[in-house]
Amino acid sequence: MSEAYITRIAKFLPNKSVSNEEMEEYLGYINGKPSKSKAIVLRNNGIKSRYYALTRDGAVTHTNAEMAAEAVKGLFQDNPGDMAEMDLLSCATSSPDQLMPSHGSMVHGSLPETGPIEVVSPSGVCCAGMHAFKYAYMVVKLGEKKKAVSCASERLSSVLKADQFEEEIQQLQRLEQNPYLAFEKDFLRWMLSDGAGAFLVEPKPNTEGISLKIDWIEGCSYANEEEACMYMGADKLEGGTLKSYKDYSIEEIKEHSVLSIKQDVKLLGEKIVKLGFAKLKEIMQAKGLTMNDVSYFLPHLSSYFFENKIDDFFKENGMEIPKEKWYTNLVTKGNVGAASIYMMLEEVFNSGALKKGEKILLAVPESSRFSYMFCLLTVC
Structure with a gap:
């Protein structure tokens, strides 16, 4: 088998950064009033700025596919002709612009410089x-491709706008009647951000500068034993099952806010750290590695609230890693979902700080139904 290396990393952030004080100018005020939960959530998540594919008055500036395409173009900005040599485009998102065609096809459609x-x-x-x-x-x-691009992008700002909450206020006043419902929706408004990132993966490292050899990528899901924690396009019923938007009338979709993104906050706090990071311990042991082998630890965090939770787990399980080895850009970029790990690695890769032989551990927990991905990279 060939080896595989990340040889280039790029990101795309729409418009200018949005401060905490400006957020509701972009997303709007629910019922014309400032959010009651905003200050509490922001204090816990530690985010200071983020990016929206919106103007200040809420008009859309970029589609998800357009942002992803811009990140891909960024990989080839110094050698635009190389884009014609790309032989794979692997695109991920949790917030596609449409159900069909696929998100990847729409991104490819925004890249006429590529071939079929x-x-x-x-x-x-x-x-x-x-x-x-x-x-x-x-x-x-496997030797099947020579210039493969993977990409991740998110555009969730549009479903965080105030008009997505107005139906409940006008028809049911549920934000007053059921404070928990208000929090499970409003909570995510102050967490999520828009943007895209891309990796170029090749069978040989760069002849100049650094590359990242991909040592391994491991993942696991606990959906066989855990109910959904974060969901969209469905509503959670008693017993923990999800009812699809396809099984609601148009009126019911509005009434139950089925197309909004929601988070079961209690379940999140109970499960997100202990499940996945116990699996990381197993993976590290199986591969004969310890945290002493790691030079940089890049965890995808939805909130800085979980940083100490992970650190405590590591200490309790003999996996302690000094905080000076941790890196996250959550404070300046917000939670960009599937694209967050790309953006973190892009900043480290292009920082000029990496030295050959250093190892980078990536950790991506997903609360949706408790899935996790881990990766080890070696600077070369």
Whole structure:
């Protein structure tokens, strides 16, 4: 088998950064009033700025596919002609612009510089970006592709706008009647961000500068034993099952806010750390590795609230990794879902700080139904 290397990384962020104070100017005020939960959520998640594919008055500036295409173009900005040599496009998102055609096909449609190539579209939530990356890694390692691109992008700002909440206020006043419902929806408004990232995966490292050798990518799901924690396009029933939007009338979709993204906050806090990071311990032991082998630890965090939870788990399980080895850009970029890990690695890769031989551990927990992806890279 061939080896596989990340040789280039690029990102795309729409418009200018949006501060905490400006958020509701872009997303709008629910019922014309400032959010009651905003200050609490922001204090816990630690985010100071994020990016929206929106103007200040809420008009859309970019589609999801357009942002992904811009990230892909960024890989080839120094050598635009190389884009014609791309032989795979693997695109992930949890927020496609449409149900059909696939997100990957729409991104490919925004890249006329490419040829007729293989396109795949892993779906999911935060782990989807890693699934897209693993597909690119595998086909290069098998020798089937020579210039594979994986990409992850999100555009969730449009479903966070105030008008997505107005139906409940006007018809049921549920935000007053059921404060928990208000929080499970409003909670995510202050977490999520828009943007895209892309990796170029090749069978040989760069002749100049650094590359990242892909040592391994491992994942696992606990959906066989855990109910859904974050969901969209469905409503959660008693007993934990999901009822699809397809099984609701148009009126019921509005009434139950079925197309909104929701988070079961209690379930999230109970499960997200202990399930996946116990699996990481197993993976590290099986591969004969310890945290002493790791130079940089890049965890995808939805909130800084979970940073200490992960750190505590590591300490309790003999996996302690000094905080100076941790890196996240959540404070400045927000939670960009499937694209977050791409954006973090892009900043580290292009920082000039990496030295050959150093190892980078990526960790992506996904609360949707508790899935996890881990990856080890070696600077070369």
